[in-house]
Amino acid sequence: MMAKGGEILGCQGQSAIIIGGATALELIRREDLAPLIAYSERVPARALACKIVAPTQQQAARLLDAFECSAPLHCVVEDTGDRRRGAVRCLILRPVRQGDVIMLDRGLYLLSPELLYLQLSRGMDVAQLWMLASELTARYGLDTRAEVSRQHIHRASAAHSKRFEEADCSLSVSEQADGDSNSLFERAPLTTPEALRTVVESAGHGPRSLSHRVASLVLGGARSPKEAQLAALLALPGASADAVSAVWSSIMSLSCLGRLR
Numbered sequence: 034m035m036a037k038g039g040e041i042l043g044c045q046g047q048s049a050i051i052i053g054g055a056t057a058l059e060l061i062r063r064e065d066l067a068p069l070i071a072y073s074e075r076v077p078a079r080a081l082a083c084k085i086v087a088p089t090q091q092q093a094a095r096l097l098d099a100f101e102c103s104a105p106l107h108c109v110v111e112d113t114g115d116r117r118r119g120a121v122r123c124l125i126l127r128p129v130r131q132g133d134v135i136m137l138d139r140g141l142y143l144l145s146p147e148l149l150y151l152q153l154s155r156g157m158d159v160a161q162l163w164m165l166a167s168e169l170t171a172r173y174g175l176d177t178r179a180e181v182s183r184q185h186i187h188r189a190s191a192a193h194s195k196r197f198e199e200a201d202c203s204l205s206v207s208e209q210a211d212g213d214s215n216s217l218f219e220r221a222p223l224t225t226p227e228a229l230r231t232v233v234e235s236a237g238h239g240p241r242s243l244s245h246r247v248a249s250l251v252l253g254g255a256r257s258p259k260e261a262q263l264a265a266l267l268a269l270p271g272a273s274a275d276a277v278s279a280v281w282s283s284i285m286s287l288s289c290l291g292r293l294r
């Protein structure tokens with residue numbers, strides 16, 4: 034599906050590029066990449082130590098093209114001096130050494146779902162964070178790419194294909210995802226609520242932090258966003274009807290999980 038990461042980066046293991054942020058979320062949502070991510074080796078981030086670097090603009094362009102994902106490329110670095118601009122967005126995540134990363138290929142890694150949760154939790158409200166935790170621990174994937182909607186449209190029965198093709202031409206990507214439940218696919222959970230909580234605690238976020246509270250309350254194993262919404266009704270203390278409604282509308286419009294750029 035893609036060229037070898039080592040060939041793209043032109044490295045022999047001397048350095049490590051770690052994909053994080055919105056790019057990592059986009060990749061773990063991809064149905065076609067689900068087997069690669071599920072069966073790739075996990076590596077303790079601390080083992081990479083001083084190898085973590087920001088990609089060059091050329092490397093970023095090659096990675097974006099190989100994975101067919103949208104720019105900019107979001108990566109994780111440990112020092113401000115490693116930040117770059119242009120096609121690259123580098124985010125500082127000092128507790129990165131406390132968890133695992135997924136080795137996609139030689140010199141190329143992806144933040145684990147636990148570290149991604151920790152990273153993206155900054156700036157999220159309870160509704161957004163609940164749906165992110167639910168998605169990472171759920172038995173469904175949410176492939177938000179427009180291409181996926183088009184593929185499912187072409188697979189539709191002949192009796193309904195014309196109606197779906199017309200919708201594809203007239204609706205935006207968000208509207209298509211809102212009306213096309215085929216963007217969901219079944220998969221094994223990427224992580225567990227317990228694993229999320231462990232990483233949050235290792236990063237020094239106590240029980241009063243939002244990331245810890247959500248990780249402690251989220252119920253893993255949901256089979257759809259709607260089921261995750263119903264779980265929120267039961268588990269979130271004092272959750273108002275308006276807040277729960279916001280959870281549902283956010284996930285269906287992709288505003289809290291698909292538009293992190």
